Amino acid sequence: MARPVTNAMFQEMLHAAGYGNAHAAFARQLNHAGRVHGTWRYDAASVYWWLRGRRPAEHVQATMAETFARKLARPVAVTELGFEATNVTVSASYPASASHAIDTAEKLWALLAKQLDSSPAGTFHSGDALRAALAWRYDRPDERVARSGRQLVTRADIQSLYALAEHFMNLDRRHGGGSPRTRAIMADFLVRQVAPMLRGTYTEAIGRDLMRATATLAGQLAFMFYDAGAHTSAQQHLTIALRLAKAADDRLYGAHLLANLATQAVYLGHTQDAARLAEAAIDGAGRAPAAVRARLYTTAASAYGRAGERRACETALTKAEQAIDRTDTGEIPRWATYFSPAHYAGTALKCLSDLRLPEQALRHAPVAIALTNQNARTLALHTALIAMTYARAGDIEAACHWGRELGRHLPDVRSVRVTHRIRELTTALNAYQAVPQVNALLETLRAPVPNE
Known part of the structure; x- marks a missing residue:
């Protein structure tokens, strides 16, 4: 006696694609499409x-999903197949392969597109982060990323991804990441446009650039x-961006x-693990351009400062400052152009403040605020x-003078980090x-702001 069907979505998809009860035909098509993964032997029983x-x-x-997409002549998301559990979660584990990273990314983006307005704070898993650092640093490079799928990916397609990444980056700098609408637009774009490209047809060279562009968007x-x-x-x-x-x-x-x-x-507050991650980044970057080294050493200093390790913090700050002095604008990667002496000064100010060295910290204040309006969140x-x-x-x-200055930067910024710093103040x-004057400032700062 046949068991009842429990996955109605999958059944409907089979009928819509013209397979109906021709389950063996669908299995053959799936085996053919999956040859890039090795030899599959699915059949009607599967x-x-x-x-x-x-x-x-x-x-x-x-x-x-690719097989159905070819038959239906439209993109098909994995979530349309009905295999998702009621409470699906995506781990922060480092994907074992580029193909696995694509699978995980598609699943995550589909989930986000559904529930973005209620994204929980969640937790940070230091163990997963450290394992990702080790895998990224020491796993062998991917020998092959070329793929054969339904959609041909061109160099122009990839350039459009870089342009959109820059657009979202500018929005983030101007207004912060707190707007669910901006994140929803980006997640929807990843689901509808980027995921089909990752499943498309591309050469080795195009594929690696596609992975880089997608990593930029995910990052x-x-x-x-x-x-x-x-x-x-x-x-x-x-983690997905790191794997890509x-x-x-x-x-x-x-x-x-x-x-x-x-x-x-x-x-x-995971300061020891943060220091390990920063040092792994420095080691993994190798002979990096000075601008990249400056950014990485600044991050290491931030970790050591928060941990109260003064000597290590000051050493990292010195190395970062030396790298800034040697920076050649012609060798800066496009994603690193945001990092400026003002960003370094802000981190130095924070590090030395964490180390309870206020006089030394405040020497960096004039440079730390030398930012344009395009960096509204960092300025706040x-x-x-x-x-x-x-x-x-x-x-x-x-303190009150600078607190009043702060109030001028808040109206257009939505950022939990800014809100957190206001609470510290x-x-x-x-x-x-x-x-x-303190009481008046406190009343102003306690008023509702768009960051919440």
């Missing part, structure tokens, strides 16, 4: 059990999630992504930090509430 609750591996599901979305306080989603995307950068054979961008993982770890972060450092040093008049000022 389809029978898939209809009744069994879940094939993620890369098999992805190939099924940017990760940073927006981090700024919004959605730490699980941020780590998942950073590996497939692209782009060590410099991989090191940058690893440094972003370290930055997230610092923010969440640095201004709040200057005010907080003055407050901790007991210079209340200067109000905590530092609470002891001086009896001072009229």
Whole structure:
């Protein structure tokens, strides 16, 4: 006696694609499409059990979606096949292969497109981050990334991805990552446009550039999630981006992504692991351009400063400053152009403030605010930090001055990190509430702001 069908979505897809009860025909097509993964021997019995609750591996599901897409002449998402569990989760584990990274990315983007407005803060898994660092650094390079699929990917397609990544990066700098709408637009673009490209047809050279461009997009979305306080989603995307950068054979961008993982770890208080991640990024970058070295050593300094390791922090700051002095604008990768002496100064200010060296910290204040309006979030972060450092040093008049300056930068910025720094500032000022100007500033800072 046949068991009842439990996966109605898969059954409907079979009928829509013209397979109906021709399960053996579908299995043959699936075997043919999956030859890039090796020899598959699925048959009508396999389809029978898939209809009744069994879940094939993620890369098999992805190939099924390609098979249906060719028959239906439209993109088909894996989520349309009905194999997803009710509460699907995507781990932050480093994918074993480029193909696995594509499968994981597609699954994650589809989930995000459905539930982005309620992205939880989640947790940061230091163990997964460290394992990802080791795999990225020491796993063998991908020998082959070329693929044969339904859609031909061209160099022009990839250039459009870089242009969009830059657009989203500018939005993030101007307004912060706290806007669910911006992240929703980006996730929808990844699902509808980028995922089909990753499943398309491309040569080795085009494929590696496609992996690099996709890593850039995923890395940017990760940073927006981090700024919004959605730490699980941020780590998942950073890990996927790191694996795609590996497939692209782009060590410099991989090191940058690893440094972003370290930055997230610092923010969440995982200081020892953050230092390990930063040092792994420095080691993995090899003979990097000075601008990249400056960024990586600045991240290491941030980890050591937060951990209270003064000598290591000062050494990293010195190396970063030396690298800035040697920077040649002609050799800076496009993704590293954002990093400026002002970004270094802001980190130095934070490091020395963490080490309870306010006088040394405040020497960096003038450079830390030498930012354009295109860096509204960073300007807000640095201004709040200057005010907080003055407050901790007991210079209340200067703290209030910079606190009022901060208020000018807040209306257009939505950032959990900015909100967190405002709370640090109000905590530092609470002891001086009896001072009229402090009390007035506290009332202003406690008012609702768009960051929440």
